[in-house]
Amino acid sequence: MNLKELSQKLGLSQTTVSRALNGYPEVSQSTRRRVEEAARTFNYRPSTRAKGLATGQALAIGHVIPVSSKHEMVNPIFGDFIAGAGETYARHGYEMMLTIVDDANELQVYDGLKSRRAVDGVILHAPRMDDMRIPHLHKLGLPFAVHGRASGCQVPYAWLDVNNRRAFHRATDFLIDLGHTRIALINGLEDMDFAHRRRDGYSTSLLAHHIPIDTSLMRSGEMTEDFGYQSTRDMLQKADPPTAVLASSLISALGVRRAIEERGLVMGKDVSVITHDDVLSYLQNGSDVPIFTATRSSVREAGRRLAEMLLISIAEPDRPLQNALLEAELMVGSSTGPAPRKD
Secondary structure, eight states: OOOOHHHHHHOOOOHHHHHHHOOTSSOOOOHHHHHHHHHHTTTTOHHHHHHHHHTTTOOEEEEEGGGGGEEOOOOOOOOHHHHHHHHHHHTEEEEEEEEEEGGHHHHHHHHHHHHHOOSEEEEEOOBTTTTTTTHHHHHHHHEEEEESTTHHHHHHEEEEEEEEHHHHHHHHHHHHHHTOOOOOEEOOOOOOOHHHHHHHHHHHHHHTTOOHHHHHHGESSSOOHHHHHHHHHHTSSSOOOOOOEEEEEHHHHHHHHHHHHHTOBBTTTTBBBEEEEOOSSOSSSSSSSSSSSEEEEEHHHHHHHHHHHHHHHHTTTSSSOEEEEEEEEEETTTTTOOOOOOO
16 A cells, blocks of 8 residues: 555545654654554555655664675675664664775765765674774764674674684683684684684683683684684694684684595584584584584574664663673584594
């Protein structure tokens, strides 16, 4: 049903119906209720653009992706986060704007979004240590929320993050309890805040158990399958190879398994593996029994919750900024077992 047909059924002008549905104050409450009830009955929805013109809002949320990290667009982690956020936007009548930009122009893009009133707020992805985008957005006055945190950033901001330090401390403790002392870390890029926190949790656990930190067992890079494979293959060729591997991504963990099996070893018997599992829709860690022992957290749910937090801050600008720290579960799968005995 279109606006003209709805207007005819109500016996009102299209202008009156449009104004009633789009929040214009001059429409009486009785007429507004009558129009809204009819719209629900006939499943009619006004255009987002028309509603935005009436309220002075764009009714859109921006997601800016630098070219250097454009691989995020096909990364299932990013896809699940966007899907979760999109569910929240749709429920509140908002749309999503994705923008790919040259790294050098990212801050100017935020300036343009603000000056054109193209969006009502933005979600910031993949924060780095002391991320310069956060104070820039704070100064700009454009509402924003961060998926993660930025250590060293002094200005207040809304964020939602997984407790990465605790998750990797607990995972390392678990491997040590199984008798492992040669534990490798295959981490994300360590200028990223989450990777820094994961390395800190891993290192703190080792030191608490009086196990020296061996930097030759630590790798940092983009969390691809090949990175997991190459890193594990190289470390397994060492004279004193790791008996356990802690991976920052389920995607990297698939490469870890490939390297283990290529060497004729058995995952969970000869080499134990723990990974971080973002509970992805299209890359499942087994069904009833997890393939990998994992620190588990739903990235889709993170998208839903962070989008909700941002929309609240837009609707209630005087409300204190919200922060949410999610705890990851440690799910035991078939990829871990006691450390193998030395001959």
